[in-house]
Amino acid sequence: MNSKKFQQLAANWTRLRNLPSPMDFEGDYQYVKRSANDAPYRGAEKTPDNPSRKAVLRVSNPLPVPSKCNICGEAAVRVGTHGEVYGREYSDWPYVYLCECCGSYVGLHPFTAIPLGTLADRKTREARKSCKEPFERLHRSGVMSREQAYAWLAKAMGIPTGECHFGWFTAEQCTAAKALCIGRLSHKR
Incomplete structure (x- = not known):
C-alpha cells in the first residue's frame, strides 16, 4: 500500500473513531464529552461507534459520514437499524444512516461506520x-x-x-x- 493511500485511510479511521456515540447523550440529550479513557477497545462489541479497523481499511473509496441529508437538506441524519427501515434485521451488521425528516437511508459497509453510498429516497x-x-x-x-x-x-x-x-x-x-x-x-x- 502506498503512503498516500495509507495516510488517507489513517485519517478516515481517526475521523470515524471520534464520532459521538448514542451513549454520549444522557437524559435531556445534552452532549457528554468523552475522555481519552473512553475510547473503544479492541475486544469490545463492534458497532458503528466501535468499527473494525480491518474492515475500515478494506473500504477503498470511503464516503464521509453524512451530517445532513442530500435529499431534503436537513441535518437530521442518525444511525438507525434495519428493524426501523424494513421491520426486521437482515444481517450481522444491521445499521443504516437514516434521515428523520424524509426517511431516506443508506446502509453501512460491514463492521464500519462508512456509508455504502449517499442517502437515497x-x-x-x-x-x-x-x-x-x-x-x-x-x-x-x-x-x-x-x-x-x-x-x-x-x-x-x-x-x-x-x-x-x-x-x-x-x-x-x-x-x-x-x-x-x-x-x-x-x-x-
Whole structure:
C-alpha cells in the first residue's frame, strides 16, 4: 500500500473513531464529552461507534459520514437499524444512516461506520436497482471485465473512475448509466 493511500485511510479511521456515540447523550440529550479513557477497545462489541479497523481499511473509496441529508437538506441524519427501515434485521451488521425528516437511508459497509453510498429516497433506490442489472450483464457477458466496465462507464459519464459507484449516483445519473450500458450491450450484439 502506498503512503498516500495509507495516510488517507489513517485519517478516515481517526475521523470515524471520534464520532459521538448514542451513549454520549444522557437524559435531556445534552452532549457528554468523552475522555481519552473512553475510547473503544479492541475486544469490545463492534458497532458503528466501535468499527473494525480491518474492515475500515478494506473500504477503498470511503464516503464521509453524512451530517445532513442530500435529499431534503436537513441535518437530521442518525444511525438507525434495519428493524426501523424494513421491520426486521437482515444481517450481522444491521445499521443504516437514516434521515428523520424524509426517511431516506443508506446502509453501512460491514463492521464500519462508512456509508455504502449517499442517502437515497424510494425513487433513487429504485433507479439504482434498475441500472445495476444492465451493468452486471455488460461485464458478465465477457465483453469487458468488471474493472474495465467501471472505467468505461466513468469515462462515458464524464466522472472520475473512483466516483463511479451506483450507491453514489443520483436518480438522473442512474438513468444515464442504464442507457449507456443498454446501448453498449446492443452495440456488441
